[in-house]
Amino acid sequence: MVDSALARPHTTVVLAMSADGKIADVRRSPARFGSAADKAHLEKQVAQADAVLFGAGTLRAYGTTLRVSHPELLEMRSQQGKPAQPVQIVCSRSGEFDPNLRFFTQPVPRWLLTITLGAKAWQERAEFERILIAEAPEAPEQTLDWEQAFQQLATLGIQRLAVLGGGELVGSLMALDLIDELWLTVCPLILGGAIAPSPVQGLGFSAESAPRLELLSAEANGPEVFLHYRLQR
Template identity: 30%
Template sequence: MSVAASLDGCIDDTSATRLVLSDEDDFDRVDAERAAADAILVGAGTIRADNPRLLVRSAARREARVAAGRSASPVKVTFTRTGSLDPSSNFFTTGDVEKLVYAPDSVVAELSASLGPAATVVGVSGLSSLLEDLHSRGVGRLMVEGGGHIHTQFLAADVVDEIHLVYAPFFVGEAEAPRFVHPAVFPQSPARPMTLSEVRRIGDLVLLKYLVGRHG
């Protein structure tokens, strides 16, 4: 799980433009993590709000992946409960990589018709079946990039091995700003803390790497 947040835990603000929380050195670090992943997952809300490309930026890293018999960038993955996705989004139109969309069975037919050849739509009953399907497709390392509802689901389900959390040196201070996580029952608690495996200064940012729960 890769997250950048303000000091008060916000991953964006409420303005119409995306809040930049990282610097170029941190973007390069994230790019290296993407290059090491088999797939990258974001929620449908992140696609609608941020229109991310989710591609490896470094030509050298793309070339290294291709030389190893992999696609230039990882498989793109999203999950939607409603099927509200625009096939012209960057998620679908950029990168010669597989795009997987997971959704409840009730919206699969309509979503498949809407997206056409832009993605493979797979019906799932929940997070466990989504992860099982990814595993069957050869995904061993999944990078989860948000947003807050996705972070919350994965952490509450105790299926995260690592959290890479970068803090930006400012406060957002907006009550309605999107948060890293939402209220939930988390296995990670004072009685079952995570293990801090790395602290790194990146300019005025700080990276904390945690091994999570039983995975630590």
């Protein structure tokens, strides 16, 4: 549902991580260490969303996005009056990524969330159905205004938003209190590395100001653990 007070979508982060809290290795390789059960879980979360948001780094790493393909999930969306696929939203200040990525041939609706500078290369092209510009007034050429962006999404009918990474994006949204829930899959491997990305990056929080979570569920499925949290407010 849209948060009427803040006029923004209900936002859920969905990530798989290693047992030591890394979402990719030190080379920032695509994180494909989750099991088939984790992929099914991810698809379920995507199917429940009106839109999926991810950063340009995530797009560059994978080159594709996860489509809803399971018949039951497609039927669920149909019964809810939703299109077969949620909107896939790439956020990038620069707008610099390869138009030959397979993502741009996948049968999904694609939007770009950017600033004026990042929009220039795509405005006369067909890859994105919609280009959203959300700039901080004090630094329009450098900064995405996330509160403005989320208000635009709500106005466009996005009620439920799934955020699939990366850590810098999640960190930015967490710092502005724009996240409502987290689904974290803990996978049975250790990646280590001081520069390997974690679920929440950016400047971080002090222990006193850190966001607090309420555990909604914890389920072990084979060697993985699925954790569902809600942000305490």
